[in-house]
Amino acid sequence: xxxxxxxxxxxxxxxxxxRTRPRVGEQLVGAxxxxxxxxxxxPGTRLPSTRDLAADLGVSRxxxxxxxEQLAAEGRLVSRxxxxxxxxxxxxxxxxxxxxxxxxPAAVAPLRPGVPDLGAFPRTAWRRAxxxxxxxxLDADFDYGDATGVPRLRAELAGxxxxxxxxxxxxxxxxVTAGVTQGLALLARVLLARGAxxxxxxxxxxxxxxxxxxxxxxxVVPVPVDxxxxxxxxxGRTRVRAVLLTPAHQFPTGVVLAPRRRAEVxxxxxRVDGLVIEDDYDAEYRxxxxxxxxxxxxxxxxxxxxxxxxKVLAPGLRLGWLAAPPDWLADLCAAKSDADNGxxxxxxxxxxxxxxxxxxxxxxxxARRMHRERRDAVVAAVRRHxxxxxxxxxxAGLHLVVELPPGVDDRALAERAAAAGxxxxxxxxxxxxxxxxxxxxxxxxxxxxxxxxTAVRALAALL
Numbered sequence: 275x276x277x278x279x280x281x282x283x284x285x286x287x288x289x290x291x292x293r294t295r296p297r298v299g300e301q302l303v304g305a306x307x308x309x310x311x312x313x314x315x316x317p318g319t320r321l322p323s324t325r326d327l328a329a330d331l332g333v334s335r336x337x338x339x340x341x342x343e344q345l346a347a348e349g350r351l352v353s354r355x356x357x358x359x360x361x362x363x364x365x366x367x368x369x370x371x372x373x374x375x376x377x378x379p380a381a382v383a384p385l386r387p388g389v390p391d392l393g394a395f396p397r398t399a400w401r402r403a404x405x406x407x408x409x410x411x412l413d414a415d416f417d418y419g420d421a422t423g424v425p426r427l428r429a430e431l432a433g434x435x436x437x438x439x440x441x442x443x444x445x446x447x448x449x450v451t452a453g454v455t456q457g458l459a460l461l462a463r464v465l466l467a468r469g470a471x472x473x474x475x476x477x478x479x480x481x482x483x484x485x486x487x488x489x490x491x492x493x494v495v496p497v498p499v500d501x502x503x504x505x506x507x508x509x510g511r512t513r514v515r516a517v518l519l520t521p522a523h524q525f526p527t528g529v530v531l532a533p534r535r536r537a538e539v540x541x542x543x544x545r546v547d548g549l550v551i552e553d554d555y556d557a558e559y560r561x562x563x564x565x566x567x568x569x570x571x572x573x574x575x576x577x578x579x580x581x582x583x584x585k586v587l588a589p590g591l592r593l594g595w596l597a598a599p600p601d602w603l604a605d606l607c608a609a610k611s612d613a614d615n616g617x618x619x620x621x622x623x624x625x626x627x628x629x630x631x632x633x634x635x636x637x638x639x640x641a642r643r644m645h646r647e648r649r650d651a652v653v654a655a656v657r658r659h660x661x662x663x664x665x666x667x668x669x670a671g672l673h674l675v676v677e678l679p680p681g682v683d684d685r686a687l688a689e690r691a692a693a694a695g696x697x698x699x700x701x702x703x704x705x706x707x708x709x710x711x712x713x714x715x716x717x718x719x720x721x722x723x724x725x726x727x728t729a730v731r732a733l734a735a736l737l
Contacts, residue, residue, distance in 0.1 A: 291331065299337045300398045303344050310350050310361055311393040312722065319361045321351070344398065384729035385652075386697025387526070387673035387717030388480075388585075394641065395588050399633045400624065407623035415619050421611035423450025423595075424619055427626040431595055434629055435579070439557060440567035442574045443597040449610050450595055450617055454553060455486065457580045457596040458518075460613065461551055462490035464605045465516055470549075474517035476504055478704040480525055487518070496706035499524055503531035506538040515548040521569045522557035526675055526704055526715040528667020530566055539569070543576040549599070554581040556671035558638055561646045575599050583625070585672060585719075586638055592617075593625055645672060651723030652716060655730035660737070663713075672719040675701060677711050682737065684712035690736045696729055 291301050309315045321327065324342060328335040342359055345351040352362050382389050415424070422428070428445040435441035451457040465473070475484060477496035487494050495512045498505045504519055519539070521531035531539070543550050552569045560566075570579035574597075582594030598606045610616075628634050649668060656665055656676055664677040678684055688700035691714075701713035714733075718726055 291333070297399075298333060299340055300396070302331070302333070302337055302341045303398055304394070304396070306341060306345060307348075307350060307397070308393045310345070312725075315361050317361050317363045321359045321361070323358060348397075382720040383692075383695060383697030384721050384725055385691070385716045385718070385733065386720065387699060387715050389717060390585050390588065390641070390672065390719045391644070392588055392590075392720065394644065396633065396637045399637070400587075400628060403627040403631065403633060404620070404624040407620060407627045411620065411623055415623065419616050419619055421614070421616040422607050423448065423617065424622040424626065427622040427629075430626045430629040434634070435568075435581070435595075435597065438565075439554065439579075439581075440571040441579060441597060442571045443579070447574075447600065447603060448595055448597055449606060450593070450622055451582075451610070452592040452614070452617060453582045453584060453589070453594040454580045455594075456613065457594055458483075458486065458551070459490055460596065460606050460609045461549075461578060462487065462492055463609045464602060465549070466491055467605065470515050472512075472514045472516075473551075474509055474512055474514045476519060476524060477706045478526055478701065478710075481704060483518075484706075498707065499527055499529065501529055503529055503535045504539070506535055506542055509539075510542055515546050516551065517548070518551040518553060519569070520553045520555040522566050523555055523559075523667075523671040525555055526667070526673065526699070526701060528669070528671055528673070528675060530670075531569070536569060536572065540573045540576060543573065548576070549602070550577045552577050552579045554579060556585055556673075557581070558586055559642060559645055559672060560670040561642070561649065561668075570597055575601070578602065586634070586641065591621070591625075593621065645719055648718040648721070648723055648726055649674065651726050652718045652730060655727040656716075659731050659734035673715055673717045675713050675715055677701075677713040680711075682712055684714055687733075687736060688714060691733055694732060694736065696733060698733065 291298055291305070306315070321342070322330065324335050324338040328338045342351055342353070346353060350362055351359050353359050382392070425445065427450055428448045431448055432443055432445040435443060449457070449460070451460070471491070472493045472495055473487060474495050474497045475487065476499045478499065484494050495514050497509045497512060497517065503521065503524060504517070509517060519531065521536065523530065539550055542548065550569065554568055557566070557568065568579055570577040576599060578599060579597035580594065583591055584594070596606065652674065653665055653668060656663055660676065662679045665674055666677065667673070667675045678687070684700040684702050688698055688703070691698050698714040698716050701715060702710070704715070721729070
């Protein structure tokens with residue numbers, strides 16, 4: 275298959291370049307990579323010559339040559355003498371040993387919440403940061419280091435969290451973790467050592483998080499969530515001394531903890547000598563509302579802030595952070611040292627370089643625009659194909675809630691959707707307490723607007 279002359283509109287659709295932003299070459303690589311990953315450029319497709327594509331897109335030939343070379347190095351393109359450049363039949367960046375089994379990872383199901391667009395990972399910018407980190411690393415950086423994280427990354431993170439999330443945390447108050455999961459494990463260990471065996475958790479909330487806390491040895495006490503966030507009056511009656519909250523964008527309802535409730539939560543923590551664990555879930559993504567500062571900045575002595583790059587970059591990086599209250603820090607640092615004696619130094623140095631060079635901010639701006647477009651596509655498709663459904667939680671984050679008409683069994687619908695290759699979650703399956711309307715939690719980060727609209731139409735047909 276040849277895509278060249280007479281197909282200018284095809285390439286304009288496949289490769290969208292914003293010439294008002296720098297690094298057009300990176301945009302070109304990313305657009306071609308996504309087209310290959312999504313199957314819009316099928317294996318065996320012959321690409322135009324570098325000269326023709328440069329003319330079609332109005333860019334220099336050198337940019338196209340560089341893009342082709344980068345994608346060829348990743349194993350996505352193959353240059354053949356006499357036949358030009360074609361999409362590889364089997365896309366793989368790492369040669370496999372002959373006879374070795376290589377199972378293909380399952381693709382992210384459309385409408386599955388909690389997963390970013392893994393194809394949008396900024397490979398070129400990350401590789402540049404990693405190479406800079408490797409080149410500038412000192413010999414001492416390869417030794418056993420501080421278990422709480424590379425000092426440069428903790429300094430960059432402290433600045434970023436203060437600037438973007440209004441956190442109040444010095445670099446030596448941060449612990450670099452292998453994601454939020456490890457941060458929770460460290461907190462659970464210290465809670466148990468201090469005699470706290472019960473923890474409050476928002477209801478509804480993620481089942482995986484609830485199960486994780488139970489496996490860590492804590493008894494989970496559900497605390498209801500309403501339109502203003504967690505019900506602090508109910509929290510006070512539970513007699514727990516620790517609670518895990520998602521104040522910026524509650525999962526799954528999408529509500530933001532109201533200002534009055536924020537003050538009440540902090541007052542509760544001071545009254546019971548307790549700890550608020552703030553999971554800064556989806557905090558970077560907002561579309562129709564002003565940014566909401568983190569709770570930790572209001573009470574750094576009572577709030578432990580958890581965050582990660584899993585929703586902005588990729589879960590597979592296993593990079594996160596824990597901002598600990600001062601009187602918890604020593605115990606948490608000891609727990610981190612016992613857990614792994616420190617994380618991968620080069621990965622942390624690369625992330626520090628990525629933060630310092632503005633790569634994280636640039637990627638986040640692009641991701642916000644992309645996710646807003648995808649959210650709009652899902653909302654429009656729901657209103658078209660499920661006109662009786664009520665949509666909520668759309669102002670921020672990477673998911674929304676579709677409240678179904680009375681009488682619809684959301685769990686049965688979610689099971690049928692899973693059998694059809696879709697990934698929504700049943701709202702009632704995320705509740706501990708009975709009651710409340712049925713609904714579906716739809717994720718929209720990992721697929722294109724067209725794919726999402728198609729998935730919603732298929733979901734509606736299951737009704």
